[in-house]
Amino acid sequence: MDAITKNTIVVGGGISGLTVAWKLKRAGIDVALLESNSQVGGCMRTEHRDGFLLEKGPFNVIVRDPAFEELLEDFSDKLSVVQASSEARSRFIYRQGRLMAVPSNPIALARTPMLSLRAKCRLLMGLLASRRPTSEEWSIQDFAVRRLGGEVSETLVSAFIAGIIAGDISKLSLNACFPSIADFDRHARSPIGYGISKALGRKGQKHKRRWRGLVSIDGGLGAIAEAIGASLGNDLHTHCHVGSIDRKPGGFTLSGDMGNGRAQTFHCSRLVMASPVAAAGRLLEPLTHKAVEEMRSIESASLTVVNMAFRAEDVEHPMRGFGFLVPSNEPDFPLMGMLWADSAFPHHGREGHRLVRLFMGGSRTPDINSMSDDNLLEIARSPLRDLLGIKGEPTLTDICPYPGAIPQYHFGHREKVERIKAAVAAVPGLHLAGNYLGGVSINDCVRVGKEVAESLINEECPAVTPQPQGAGEHIDSSRGFAHANSK
Numbered sequence: 001m002d003a004i005t006k007n008t009i010v011v012g013g014g015i016s017g018l019t020v021a022w023k024l025k026r027a028g029i030d031v032a033l034l035e036s037n038s039q040v041g042g043c044m045r046t047e048h049r050d051g052f053l054l055e056k057g058p059f060n061v062i063v064r065d066p067a068f069e070e071l072l073e074d075f076s077d078k079l080s081v082v083q084a085s086s087e088a089r090s091r092f093i094y095r096q097g098r099l100m101a102v103p104s105n106p107i108a109l110a111r112t113p114m115l116s117l118r119a120k121c122r123l124l125m126g127l128l129a130s131r132r133p134t135s136e137e138w139s140i141q142d143f144a145v146r147r148l149g150g151e152v153s154e155t156l157v158s159a160f161i162a163g164i165i166a167g168d169i170s171k172l173s174l175n176a177c178f179p180s181i182a183d184f185d186r187h188a189r190s191p192i193g194y195g196i197s198k199a200l201g202r203k204g205q206k207h208k209r210r211w212r213g214l215v216s217i218d219g220g221l222g223a224i225a226e227a228i229g230a231s232l233g234n235d236l237h238t239h240c241h242v243g244s245i246d247r248k249p250g251g252f253t254l255s256g257d258m259g260n261g262r263a264q265t266f267h268c269s270r271l272v273m274a275s276p277v278a279a280a281g282r283l284l285e286p287l288t289h290k291a292v293e294e295m296r297s298i299e300s301a302s303l304t305v306v307n308m309a310f311r312a313e314d315v316e317h318p319m320r321g322f323g324f325l326v327p328s329n330e331p332d333f334p335l336m337g338m339l340w341a342d343s344a345f346p347h348h349g350r351e352g353h354r355l356v357r358l359f360m361g362g363s364r365t366p367d368i369n370s371m372s373d374d375n376l377l378e379i380a381r382s383p384l385r386d387l388l389g390i391k392g393e394p395t396l397t398d399i400c401p402y403p404g405a406i407p408q409y410h411f412g413h414r415e416k417v418e419r420i421k422a423a424v425a426a427v428p429g430l431h432l433a434g435n436y437l438g439g440v441s442i443n444d445c446v447r448v449g450k451e452v453a454e455s456l457i458n459e460e461c462p463a464v465t466p467q468p469q470g471a472g473e474h475i476d477s478s479r480g481f482a483h484a485n486s487k
Protein backbone atom coordinates (compact mmCIF):
# COMPACT_ATOMS: atom_id res chain seq x y z
CA MET A 1 0.00 0.00 0.00
CA ASP A 2 1.24 3.52 -0.82
CA ALA A 3 2.29 5.60 2.15
CA ILE A 4 -0.16 8.30 3.21
CA THR A 5 1.31 11.76 3.80
CA LYS A 6 -0.49 14.32 5.90
CA ASN A 7 0.44 17.62 7.46
CA THR A 8 -0.66 16.47 10.93
CA ILE A 9 -1.52 13.04 12.30
CA VAL A 10 -3.43 12.44 15.51
CA VAL A 11 -3.01 9.02 17.17
CA GLY A 12 -5.96 7.95 19.33
CA GLY A 13 -9.65 8.51 18.59
CA GLY A 14 -10.99 9.09 22.10
CA ILE A 15 -12.60 12.45 22.87
CA SER A 16 -9.13 14.07 23.25
CA GLY A 17 -7.87 13.06 19.80
CA LEU A 18 -11.26 13.63 18.17
CA THR A 19 -11.34 17.21 19.46
CA VAL A 20 -7.87 17.95 18.07
CA ALA A 21 -8.65 16.41 14.67
CA TRP A 22 -12.05 18.13 14.37
CA LYS A 23 -10.62 21.57 15.19
CA LEU A 24 -7.71 21.13 12.77
CA LYS A 25 -9.88 19.86 9.96
CA ARG A 26 -12.27 22.77 10.44
CA ALA A 27 -9.31 25.16 10.20
CA GLY A 28 -8.43 23.64 6.82
CA ILE A 29 -5.38 21.70 8.00
CA ASP A 30 -4.60 18.41 6.24
CA VAL A 31 -5.05 16.00 9.16
CA ALA A 32 -5.65 12.29 9.70
CA LEU A 33 -6.83 10.52 12.84
CA LEU A 34 -5.61 6.96 13.49
CA GLU A 35 -7.58 4.76 15.90
CA SER A 36 -6.93 1.09 16.74
CA ASN A 37 -10.53 0.15 17.40
CA SER A 38 -13.32 -0.37 14.90
CA GLN A 39 -15.03 2.77 16.18
CA VAL A 40 -14.00 6.09 17.69
CA GLY A 41 -14.77 7.29 21.21
CA GLY A 42 -12.19 5.43 23.32
CA CYS A 43 -13.80 4.83 26.69
CA MET A 44 -16.78 7.03 25.68
CA ARG A 45 -18.95 4.28 24.23
CA THR A 46 -22.69 3.72 23.98
CA GLU A 47 -24.50 0.55 22.98
CA HIS A 48 -28.20 0.24 22.13
CA ARG A 49 -29.45 -3.20 23.12
CA ASP A 50 -32.90 -4.69 23.76
CA GLY A 51 -34.43 -1.20 23.92
CA PHE A 52 -31.90 0.09 26.49
CA LEU A 53 -29.24 2.73 26.04
CA LEU A 54 -26.11 1.41 27.75
CA GLU A 55 -23.37 3.87 28.60
CA LYS A 56 -20.39 1.56 28.78
CA GLY A 57 -17.90 4.23 29.92
CA PRO A 58 -18.71 7.80 30.99
CA PHE A 59 -22.31 8.39 32.01
CA ASN A 60 -22.84 12.15 31.87
CA VAL A 61 -21.09 15.46 31.38
CA ILE A 62 -21.33 18.55 33.55
CA VAL A 63 -21.30 21.42 31.07
CA ARG A 64 -18.86 23.86 32.61
CA ASP A 65 -16.31 24.62 29.94
CA PRO A 66 -16.91 26.87 26.91
CA ALA A 67 -14.92 24.42 24.74
CA PHE A 68 -17.45 21.66 25.38
CA GLU A 69 -20.37 24.05 24.78
CA GLU A 70 -18.73 24.98 21.49
CA LEU A 71 -18.60 21.30 20.54
CA LEU A 72 -22.30 20.85 21.29
CA GLU A 73 -23.13 24.01 19.31
CA ASP A 74 -21.01 22.94 16.36
CA PHE A 75 -22.72 19.56 16.08
CA SER A 76 -26.18 20.79 17.12
CA ASP A 77 -27.72 19.42 13.89
CA LYS A 78 -26.59 15.90 14.90
CA LEU A 79 -26.59 15.99 18.70
CA SER A 80 -29.63 16.56 20.84
CA VAL A 81 -28.67 17.39 24.42
CA VAL A 82 -30.72 15.79 27.22
CA GLN A 83 -30.68 17.35 30.69
CA ALA A 84 -30.74 15.00 33.66
CA SER A 85 -34.17 14.57 35.27
CA SER A 86 -35.03 16.49 38.43
CA GLU A 87 -34.86 13.14 40.28
CA ALA A 88 -31.11 13.08 39.60
CA ARG A 89 -30.68 15.81 42.22
CA SER A 90 -31.29 13.21 44.96
CA ARG A 91 -28.08 11.38 45.74
CA PHE A 92 -27.38 8.72 48.29
CA ILE A 93 -24.46 7.40 50.28
CA TYR A 94 -24.13 3.81 51.46
CA ARG A 95 -23.50 3.91 55.19
CA GLN A 96 -23.73 1.19 57.83
CA GLY A 97 -25.82 -1.18 55.78
CA ARG A 98 -28.31 1.31 54.31
CA LEU A 99 -28.71 4.13 51.83
CA MET A 100 -28.86 7.64 53.26
CA ALA A 101 -29.86 10.75 51.28
CA VAL A 102 -27.09 13.34 50.85
CA PRO A 103 -28.44 16.45 52.62
CA SER A 104 -29.22 19.21 50.13
CA ASN A 105 -30.16 22.00 52.56
CA PRO A 106 -29.35 23.04 56.15
CA ILE A 107 -32.50 21.41 57.60
CA ALA A 108 -31.73 18.09 55.91
CA LEU A 109 -28.15 18.41 57.16
CA ALA A 110 -29.33 18.95 60.73
CA ARG A 111 -31.55 15.85 60.49
CA THR A 112 -29.35 13.40 58.59
CA PRO A 113 -28.27 10.28 60.52
CA MET A 114 -25.25 10.07 58.17
CA LEU A 115 -23.12 12.34 60.39
CA SER A 116 -22.70 12.63 64.15
CA LEU A 117 -23.75 15.86 65.91
CA ARG A 118 -20.07 16.61 66.47
CA ALA A 119 -19.35 16.26 62.73
CA LYS A 120 -22.28 18.56 61.86
CA CYS A 121 -21.02 21.26 64.26
CA ARG A 122 -17.48 20.90 62.92
CA LEU A 123 -18.76 21.22 59.34
CA LEU A 124 -20.72 24.36 60.16
CA MET A 125 -17.75 25.98 61.89
CA GLY A 126 -15.48 25.02 59.00
CA LEU A 127 -17.86 26.54 56.45
CA LEU A 128 -17.91 29.82 58.35
CA ALA A 129 -14.14 30.03 58.76
CA SER A 130 -11.29 27.54 58.62
CA ARG A 131 -7.52 27.39 58.24
CA ARG A 132 -5.73 27.87 54.95
CA PRO A 133 -3.06 25.38 53.82
CA THR A 134 0.46 25.71 55.11
CA SER A 135 2.27 23.95 52.26
CA GLU A 136 2.71 24.49 48.52
CA GLU A 137 0.78 21.37 47.58
CA TRP A 138 -1.72 19.42 49.63
CA SER A 139 -4.02 16.42 49.30
CA ILE A 140 -7.79 16.36 48.88
CA GLN A 141 -7.92 14.69 52.29
CA ASP A 142 -5.87 17.45 53.92
CA PHE A 143 -8.24 20.06 52.45
CA ALA A 144 -11.39 18.17 53.47
CA VAL A 145 -10.26 17.39 57.04
CA ARG A 146 -9.01 20.94 57.64
CA ARG A 147 -12.06 22.69 56.19
CA LEU A 148 -14.92 20.24 56.80
CA GLY A 149 -13.74 17.85 59.50
CA GLY A 150 -12.53 14.24 59.50
CA GLU A 151 -15.95 12.58 59.46
CA VAL A 152 -17.23 14.60 56.49
CA SER A 153 -13.97 13.92 54.68
CA GLU A 154 -14.24 10.15 55.18
CA THR A 155 -17.98 9.86 54.61
CA LEU A 156 -18.83 12.37 51.90
CA VAL A 157 -15.65 13.56 50.23
CA SER A 158 -14.10 10.10 49.79
CA ALA A 159 -17.37 8.87 48.26
CA PHE A 160 -17.61 11.74 45.74
CA ILE A 161 -13.99 11.32 44.73
CA ALA A 162 -14.62 7.59 44.20
CA GLY A 163 -17.36 8.63 41.77
CA ILE A 164 -15.15 11.05 39.84
CA ILE A 165 -11.54 9.84 39.96
CA ALA A 166 -11.80 6.39 41.59
CA GLY A 167 -8.82 7.34 43.73
CA ASP A 168 -7.41 7.62 47.24
CA ILE A 169 -8.00 11.10 48.69
CA SER A 170 -4.87 10.91 50.85
CA LYS A 171 -2.68 10.63 47.71
CA LEU A 172 -4.58 12.81 45.23
CA SER A 173 -3.27 16.38 44.94
CA LEU A 174 -6.01 19.00 45.36
CA ASN A 175 -3.89 21.43 43.33
CA ALA A 176 -3.75 19.04 40.36
CA CYS A 177 -7.28 17.58 40.55
CA PHE A 178 -9.27 20.70 41.40
CA PRO A 179 -7.14 23.80 40.76
CA SER A 180 -9.98 26.28 41.32
CA ILE A 181 -10.82 24.77 44.74
CA ALA A 182 -7.11 24.85 45.62
CA ASP A 183 -7.06 28.51 44.62
CA PHE A 184 -9.96 29.31 46.94
CA ASP A 185 -8.36 27.20 49.71
CA ARG A 186 -5.11 29.15 49.40
CA HIS A 187 -6.75 32.57 49.56
CA ALA A 188 -9.99 32.51 51.57
CA ARG A 189 -10.65 31.78 55.21
CA SER A 190 -14.42 31.48 54.92
CA PRO A 191 -15.86 29.03 52.34
CA ILE A 192 -19.34 30.57 52.72
CA GLY A 193 -17.98 34.12 52.34
CA TYR A 194 -15.99 33.05 49.25
CA GLY A 195 -19.08 31.37 47.75
CA ILE A 196 -21.19 34.51 48.24
CA SER A 197 -18.56 36.83 46.74
CA LYS A 198 -18.14 34.51 43.72
CA ALA A 199 -21.90 34.34 43.17
CA LEU A 200 -22.17 38.15 43.32
CA GLY A 201 -19.21 38.49 40.95
CA ARG A 202 -20.91 36.19 38.42
CA LYS A 203 -24.18 38.14 38.49
CA GLY A 204 -23.14 40.75 35.96
CA GLN A 205 -21.32 38.32 33.67
CA LYS A 206 -22.43 38.21 30.05
CA HIS A 207 -21.81 34.50 29.35
CA LYS A 208 -25.08 32.67 29.92
CA ARG A 209 -24.89 28.90 29.92
CA ARG A 210 -27.26 27.22 27.47
CA TRP A 211 -27.09 23.94 29.38
CA ARG A 212 -26.79 23.59 33.14
CA GLY A 213 -25.88 20.68 35.38
CA LEU A 214 -25.64 17.12 34.18
CA VAL A 215 -26.33 16.35 30.55
CA SER A 216 -26.34 13.40 28.21
CA ILE A 217 -27.10 13.07 24.51
CA ASP A 218 -30.24 11.62 22.98
CA GLY A 219 -28.28 8.73 21.43
CA GLY A 220 -25.86 8.50 24.37
CA LEU A 221 -22.42 10.08 24.78
CA GLY A 222 -21.04 7.79 22.09
CA ALA A 223 -23.05 9.88 19.59
CA ILE A 224 -20.62 12.77 20.22
CA ALA A 225 -17.72 10.59 19.06
CA GLU A 226 -19.71 9.30 16.06
CA ALA A 227 -20.61 12.85 14.99
CA ILE A 228 -17.02 14.09 15.18
CA GLY A 229 -15.72 10.90 13.53
CA ALA A 230 -18.18 11.29 10.63
CA SER A 231 -17.07 14.92 10.13
CA LEU A 232 -13.53 13.67 9.43
CA GLY A 233 -14.67 11.58 6.43
CA ASN A 234 -11.83 9.64 4.80
CA ASP A 235 -9.30 11.24 7.13
CA LEU A 236 -10.46 8.93 9.90
CA HIS A 237 -8.66 5.58 9.86
CA THR A 238 -10.20 3.11 12.29
CA HIS A 239 -8.76 -0.43 12.66
CA CYS A 240 -5.38 1.27 12.53
CA HIS A 241 -3.14 0.30 15.41
CA VAL A 242 0.02 2.41 15.41
CA GLY A 243 2.85 0.02 16.26
CA SER A 244 5.86 2.30 15.96
CA ILE A 245 6.86 5.90 15.36
CA ASP A 246 10.17 7.10 13.88
CA ARG A 247 11.42 10.60 13.67
CA LYS A 248 13.56 11.51 10.68
CA PRO A 249 14.46 14.90 9.21
CA GLY A 250 11.27 16.28 7.67
CA GLY A 251 8.84 14.63 10.01
CA PHE A 252 7.53 11.43 11.53
CA THR A 253 6.92 8.00 10.04
CA LEU A 254 4.24 5.84 11.65
CA SER A 255 3.59 2.15 11.00
CA GLY A 256 -0.07 1.23 11.22
CA ASP A 257 -1.31 -2.35 11.58
CA MET A 258 -4.67 -2.34 9.77
CA GLY A 259 -5.59 -5.92 10.72
CA ASN A 260 -5.56 -9.07 8.54
CA GLY A 261 -1.80 -8.68 8.08
CA ARG A 262 -2.18 -5.35 6.23
CA ALA A 263 0.31 -2.61 7.05
CA GLN A 264 0.06 1.09 6.25
CA THR A 265 2.79 3.70 6.52
CA PHE A 266 1.96 7.32 7.33
CA HIS A 267 4.20 10.40 7.12
CA CYS A 268 3.54 13.72 8.78
CA SER A 269 5.42 16.79 9.89
CA ARG A 270 3.38 17.17 13.09
CA LEU A 271 2.20 14.41 15.36
CA VAL A 272 -0.34 14.60 18.20
CA MET A 273 -0.26 11.61 20.57
CA ALA A 274 -3.75 11.38 22.07
CA SER A 275 -3.63 7.80 23.31
CA PRO A 276 -3.83 6.85 27.01
CA VAL A 277 -0.63 7.65 28.88
CA ALA A 278 0.66 4.04 28.93
CA ALA A 279 0.33 3.64 25.15
CA ALA A 280 1.90 7.08 24.58
CA GLY A 281 4.82 6.01 26.79
CA ARG A 282 5.41 2.85 24.73
CA LEU A 283 5.23 4.59 21.34
CA LEU A 284 7.31 7.64 22.22
CA GLU A 285 10.23 5.73 23.76
CA PRO A 286 12.47 6.15 20.65
CA LEU A 287 11.66 9.89 20.48
CA THR A 288 11.91 11.15 24.05
CA HIS A 289 13.17 8.91 26.77
CA LYS A 290 12.91 11.78 29.28
CA ALA A 291 9.17 12.33 28.78
CA VAL A 292 8.50 8.60 28.69
CA GLU A 293 10.18 8.05 32.06
CA GLU A 294 7.83 10.63 33.60
CA MET A 295 4.79 9.17 31.82
CA ARG A 296 5.55 5.72 33.20
CA SER A 297 5.47 7.07 36.75
CA ILE A 298 1.80 8.15 36.40
CA GLU A 299 -0.42 5.54 38.04
CA SER A 300 -3.80 4.82 36.48
CA ALA A 301 -6.81 3.22 38.18
CA SER A 302 -8.67 0.31 36.61
CA LEU A 303 -12.46 0.12 36.66
CA THR A 304 -15.22 -2.25 35.66
CA VAL A 305 -18.65 -0.95 34.70
CA VAL A 306 -21.58 -3.40 34.88
CA ASN A 307 -24.92 -2.41 33.35
CA MET A 308 -27.85 -4.58 34.48
CA ALA A 309 -31.57 -4.48 33.70
CA PHE A 310 -34.34 -6.05 35.79
CA ARG A 311 -38.09 -6.39 35.42
CA ALA A 312 -39.66 -3.48 37.34
CA GLU A 313 -41.81 -5.87 39.39
CA ASP A 314 -38.65 -7.61 40.65
CA VAL A 315 -37.30 -4.38 42.22
CA GLU A 316 -38.64 -3.32 45.63
CA HIS A 317 -36.67 -0.06 46.05
CA PRO A 318 -38.10 2.96 44.15
CA MET A 319 -34.57 3.85 42.88
CA ARG A 320 -35.55 7.50 42.38
CA GLY A 321 -32.36 9.55 42.21
CA PHE A 322 -28.90 9.59 40.71
CA GLY A 323 -27.81 6.54 42.68
CA PHE A 324 -25.39 6.00 45.54
CA LEU A 325 -21.67 6.22 46.25
CA VAL A 326 -19.63 4.32 48.79
CA PRO A 327 -17.22 6.09 51.17
CA SER A 328 -13.77 4.79 52.05
CA ASN A 329 -14.91 4.04 55.62
CA GLU A 330 -16.98 1.13 54.24
CA PRO A 331 -14.03 -1.00 53.07
CA ASP A 332 -15.99 -4.28 53.02
CA PHE A 333 -18.65 -3.05 50.63
CA PRO A 334 -17.75 -4.43 47.19
CA LEU A 335 -18.90 -1.54 44.96
CA MET A 336 -17.63 2.01 44.52
CA GLY A 337 -21.13 3.04 43.61
CA MET A 338 -24.26 2.42 41.60
CA LEU A 339 -26.17 4.77 39.31
CA TRP A 340 -29.91 4.46 38.71
CA ALA A 341 -29.47 5.09 35.02
CA ASP A 342 -33.11 5.30 33.97
CA SER A 343 -34.06 7.61 36.84
CA ALA A 344 -31.34 10.15 36.03
CA PHE A 345 -31.85 9.79 32.25
CA PRO A 346 -35.21 8.18 31.42
CA HIS A 347 -34.14 7.83 27.75
CA HIS A 348 -31.64 5.16 28.86
CA GLY A 349 -34.42 2.89 30.08
CA ARG A 350 -37.25 0.77 28.77
CA GLU A 351 -40.90 0.54 29.85
CA GLY A 352 -41.52 -2.09 32.54
CA HIS A 353 -37.81 -2.43 33.39
CA ARG A 354 -35.19 -0.79 35.59
CA LEU A 355 -31.59 -0.15 34.51
CA VAL A 356 -28.71 0.14 36.97
CA ARG A 357 -25.03 0.74 36.44
CA LEU A 358 -22.54 -0.57 38.98
CA PHE A 359 -18.92 0.46 39.12
CA MET A 360 -16.16 -1.38 40.91
CA GLY A 361 -12.38 -1.20 41.20
CA GLY A 362 -10.40 2.03 41.46
CA SER A 363 -7.74 2.43 44.10
CA ARG A 364 -9.81 0.32 46.53
CA THR A 365 -9.80 -2.86 44.38
CA PRO A 366 -6.83 -2.47 42.03
CA ASP A 367 -7.04 -6.10 40.76
CA ILE A 368 -10.67 -5.70 39.57
CA ASN A 369 -9.87 -6.46 35.93
CA SER A 370 -8.39 -9.85 36.81
CA MET A 371 -11.72 -11.10 38.22
CA SER A 372 -13.88 -13.41 36.12
CA ASP A 373 -17.34 -12.25 34.99
CA ASP A 374 -18.95 -14.86 37.29
CA ASN A 375 -16.95 -13.54 40.21
CA LEU A 376 -18.00 -9.92 39.47
CA LEU A 377 -21.66 -10.86 39.21
CA GLU A 378 -21.44 -12.82 42.44
CA ILE A 379 -19.98 -9.72 44.14
CA ALA A 380 -22.82 -7.56 42.79
CA ARG A 381 -25.54 -9.98 43.89
CA SER A 382 -25.69 -9.16 47.61
CA PRO A 383 -25.92 -5.31 47.36
CA LEU A 384 -28.61 -5.68 44.70
CA ARG A 385 -30.61 -8.07 46.87
CA ASP A 386 -30.02 -6.54 50.31
CA LEU A 387 -30.12 -2.83 49.52
CA LEU A 388 -32.59 -2.66 46.66
CA GLY A 389 -34.64 -5.77 47.25
CA ILE A 390 -34.04 -7.06 43.73
CA LYS A 391 -35.32 -10.63 43.59
CA GLY A 392 -35.35 -11.77 39.98
CA GLU A 393 -32.52 -12.50 37.59
CA PRO A 394 -31.30 -9.66 35.33
CA THR A 395 -32.84 -9.53 31.86
CA LEU A 396 -29.63 -7.92 30.55
CA THR A 397 -26.05 -7.88 31.82
CA ASP A 398 -23.14 -6.04 30.24
CA ILE A 399 -19.65 -6.06 31.77
CA CYS A 400 -17.09 -3.57 30.54
CA PRO A 401 -13.54 -3.61 31.96
CA TYR A 402 -11.31 -0.52 31.81
CA PRO A 403 -7.73 -1.43 32.66
CA GLY A 404 -5.64 1.60 33.64
CA ALA A 405 -8.29 4.04 32.43
CA ILE A 406 -8.20 6.89 34.96
CA PRO A 407 -4.83 8.58 35.57
CA GLN A 408 -4.32 9.44 39.21
CA TYR A 409 -3.16 13.00 39.80
CA HIS A 410 -1.02 12.25 42.84
CA PHE A 411 1.34 14.67 44.61
CA GLY A 412 3.73 16.27 42.15
CA HIS A 413 1.49 15.60 39.14
CA ARG A 414 1.45 19.15 37.83
CA GLU A 415 5.25 19.41 37.92
CA LYS A 416 5.46 16.01 36.25
CA VAL A 417 3.20 17.25 33.43
CA GLU A 418 5.38 20.37 33.05
CA ARG A 419 8.49 18.16 32.73
CA ILE A 420 6.72 15.95 30.17
CA LYS A 421 5.70 19.01 28.15
CA ALA A 422 9.25 20.43 28.28
CA ALA A 423 10.75 17.13 27.09
CA VAL A 424 8.17 16.83 24.31
CA ALA A 425 8.78 20.44 23.22
CA ALA A 426 12.40 19.43 22.51
CA VAL A 427 11.10 17.10 19.75
CA PRO A 428 10.01 19.45 16.93
CA GLY A 429 6.49 18.72 15.70
CA LEU A 430 5.49 16.46 18.61
CA HIS A 431 2.42 17.34 20.72
CA LEU A 432 0.33 15.60 23.39
CA ALA A 433 -3.35 15.47 24.28
CA GLY A 434 -5.16 13.19 26.72
CA ASN A 435 -6.72 12.81 30.13
CA TYR A 436 -3.40 12.70 32.04
CA LEU A 437 -2.56 16.33 31.19
CA GLY A 438 -5.25 18.79 32.28
CA GLY A 439 -8.06 16.83 33.96
CA VAL A 440 -9.83 13.50 33.46
CA SER A 441 -13.36 14.69 32.72
CA ILE A 442 -14.73 14.92 29.19
CA ASN A 443 -14.89 18.72 29.62
CA ASP A 444 -11.20 18.79 30.47
CA CYS A 445 -10.22 16.51 27.58
CA VAL A 446 -12.12 18.73 25.14
CA ARG A 447 -10.53 21.87 26.61
CA VAL A 448 -6.99 20.42 26.36
CA GLY A 449 -7.70 19.11 22.84
CA LYS A 450 -8.90 22.55 21.75
CA GLU A 451 -5.79 24.24 23.22
CA VAL A 452 -3.50 21.80 21.39
CA ALA A 453 -5.35 22.36 18.11
CA GLU A 454 -5.19 26.13 18.50
CA SER A 455 -1.45 26.08 19.10
CA LEU A 456 -1.02 23.95 15.95
CA ILE A 457 -3.26 26.25 13.91
CA ASN A 458 -1.26 29.28 15.03
CA GLU A 459 2.21 27.88 14.48
CA GLU A 460 4.14 28.00 11.26
CA CYS A 461 4.08 24.48 10.00
CA PRO A 462 7.23 22.80 8.71
CA ALA A 463 6.79 20.86 5.48
CA VAL A 464 6.64 17.08 5.63
CA THR A 465 8.95 14.96 3.52
CA PRO A 466 7.78 11.46 2.65
CA GLN A 467 10.44 8.98 3.73
CA PRO A 468 11.47 6.29 1.24
CA GLN A 469 11.92 2.87 2.84
CA GLY A 470 15.24 2.80 4.74
CA ALA A 471 15.85 6.53 4.32
CA GLY A 472 18.55 7.92 6.53
CA GLU A 473 19.21 11.23 8.21
CA HIS A 474 20.18 13.15 5.04
CA ILE A 475 16.82 14.04 3.56
CA ASP A 476 16.40 17.67 2.63
CA SER A 477 13.45 18.71 4.75
CA SER A 478 12.87 21.85 2.67
CA ARG A 479 11.52 19.70 -0.17
CA GLY A 480 8.18 19.43 1.58
CA PHE A 481 4.93 17.73 0.60
CA ALA A 482 2.97 19.34 3.38
CA HIS A 483 -0.40 19.29 1.74
CA ALA A 484 0.30 16.56 -0.79
CA ASN A 485 -1.83 13.46 -0.95
CA SER A 486 -4.57 12.35 1.29
CA LYS A 487 -5.94 8.85 1.12
Ligand SMILES: Cc1cc2nc3c(=O)[nH]c(=O)nc-3n(C[C@H](O)[C@H](O)[C@H](O)COP(=O)(O)OP(=O)(O)OC[C@H]3O[C@@H](n4cnc5c(N)ncnc54)[C@H](O)[C@@H]3O)c2cc1C
Pocket: 011, 012, 013, 014, 015, 016, 017, 034, 035, 036, 037, 040, 041, 042, 043, 044, 056, 057, 058, 059, 060, 061, 062, 240, 241, 242, 243, 274, 275, 276, 279, 303, 305, 402, 405, 406, 433, 434, 435, 436, 440, 441, 442, 443, 445
Ligand atom coordinates in the same frame (compact mmCIF):
# COMPACT_ATOMS: atom_id res chain seq x y z
C1 LIG B 1 -15.64 3.91 33.28
C2 LIG B 1 -15.41 5.39 33.13
C3 LIG B 1 -16.41 6.29 33.48
C4 LIG B 1 -16.20 7.66 33.32
N1 LIG B 1 -17.21 8.52 33.61
C5 LIG B 1 -17.10 9.84 33.28
C6 LIG B 1 -18.22 10.71 33.34
O1 LIG B 1 -19.35 10.28 33.69
N2 LIG B 1 -18.05 12.02 32.99
C7 LIG B 1 -16.84 12.51 32.56
O2 LIG B 1 -16.74 13.71 32.26
N3 LIG B 1 -15.75 11.69 32.48
C8 LIG B 1 -15.86 10.38 32.79
N4 LIG B 1 -14.78 9.54 32.65
C9 LIG B 1 -13.50 10.10 32.20
C10 LIG B 1 -13.47 10.35 30.69
O3 LIG B 1 -14.44 9.56 30.04
C11 LIG B 1 -12.10 9.99 30.11
O4 LIG B 1 -11.07 10.61 30.85
C12 LIG B 1 -12.00 10.44 28.64
O5 LIG B 1 -13.06 9.91 27.88
C13 LIG B 1 -10.65 10.01 28.08
O6 LIG B 1 -10.57 10.36 26.72
P1 LIG B 1 -9.20 10.25 25.93
O7 LIG B 1 -9.47 10.53 24.51
O8 LIG B 1 -8.15 11.06 26.60
O9 LIG B 1 -8.72 8.72 26.11
P2 LIG B 1 -9.43 7.38 25.63
O10 LIG B 1 -10.89 7.48 25.70
O11 LIG B 1 -8.77 6.30 26.40
O12 LIG B 1 -9.02 7.27 24.10
C14 LIG B 1 -7.74 6.92 23.67
C15 LIG B 1 -7.84 6.23 22.31
O13 LIG B 1 -6.53 5.93 21.84
C16 LIG B 1 -6.61 4.71 21.13
N5 LIG B 1 -5.27 4.13 21.02
C17 LIG B 1 -4.47 3.68 22.02
N6 LIG B 1 -3.32 3.19 21.52
C18 LIG B 1 -3.38 3.35 20.17
C19 LIG B 1 -2.49 3.03 19.11
N7 LIG B 1 -1.30 2.47 19.34
N8 LIG B 1 -2.86 3.30 17.84
C20 LIG B 1 -4.08 3.88 17.58
N9 LIG B 1 -4.97 4.20 18.56
C21 LIG B 1 -4.62 3.94 19.85
C22 LIG B 1 -7.56 3.88 21.97
O14 LIG B 1 -8.10 2.79 21.24
C23 LIG B 1 -8.60 4.90 22.38
O15 LIG B 1 -9.69 4.94 21.47
C24 LIG B 1 -14.95 8.15 32.81
C25 LIG B 1 -13.94 7.24 32.47
C26 LIG B 1 -14.17 5.87 32.62
C27 LIG B 1 -13.08 4.90 32.22
